[in-house]
Amino acid sequence: MENKIELWKMYCYIKKLVAKKFRTNNIEGDFTEDLIADFYGGKLATASHKAYDFTVGSKRYQVKARVAKKGKITGSLSDIHHWQFDYLVVVLYNEDGTIKLVKELTKDEAEKLAYKNTGRDILSVSSIKRQEVGKDITAAIKAKYGI
Numbered sequence: 001m002e003n004k005i006e007l008w009k010m011y012c013y014i015k016k017l018v019a020k021k022f023r024t025n026n027i028e029g030d031f032t033e034d035l036i037a038d039f040y041g042g043k044l045a046t047a048s049h050k051a052y053d054f055t056v057g058s059k060r061y062q063v064k065a066r067v068a069k070k071g072k073i074t075g076s077l078s079d080i081h082h083w084q085f086d087y088l089v090v091v092l093y094n095e096d097g098t099i100k101l102v103k104e105l106t107k108d109e110a111e112k113l114a115y116k117n118t119g120r121d122i123l124s125v126s127s128i129k130r131q132e133v134g135k136d137i138t139a140a141i142k143a144k145y146g147i
Contacts, residue, residue: 023047029078032065032091036102039141051084060085066125067093073100073129079120083107089137090128102141105134 015027022030024047033053037044042054042061052060062085064077073092080088088110092101105113105128113131114121128134141147 028065028067028093029063033063035141035145036061036063036089036091039137039144051082059087062088063091064088064123065091065093067097068095068100071095073125076117076122076124077128079122080110080114081120083111083121088123090123090134091141092125092129098147099138099142101129102136102138103128103134104137109133 018027019025024030033044037054040054040056040061042056044054045052051062053063054061062080066073066075066077077090086107088105088107090101090103090105091099094100110123113123113127113133115124116122
């Protein structure tokens with residue numbers, strides 16, 4: 001139990017430090033939005049904006065992220081509540097925080113992959129990984145940020 005207590009304390013301490021650098025308590029989402037907005041030279045929207053996360057000129061971008069657990073990236077991305085964006089950028093991370101895949105999809109491409117679940121629009125991770133849709137920008141992100 002001592003080991004678990006020490007890990008718990010370290011986790012809480014690190015979470016507190018990291019949270020000071022981000023806009024909300026969704027650290028994975030905030031980090032990814034910051035990263036992708038920086039990559040595109042975009043301007044972040046207000047925290048928790050419902051329709052998009054950043055803009056580049058008149059173009060609106062929604063960002064979704066998923067981190068691997070136990071070596072696998074599965075399940076679905078968070079719900080898409082509003083479709084008032086032009087592009088969806090999906091970032092899939094390995095457990096160590098390195099990038100596995102980054103895809104930019106048009107709104108139309110994303111809508112074709114979405115399915116309804118209890119009235120909400122959802123995209124599965126497997127559809128993003130397996131479908132030949134969107135623009136794969138993984139190499140460019142890895143080259144610029146080294147992750």
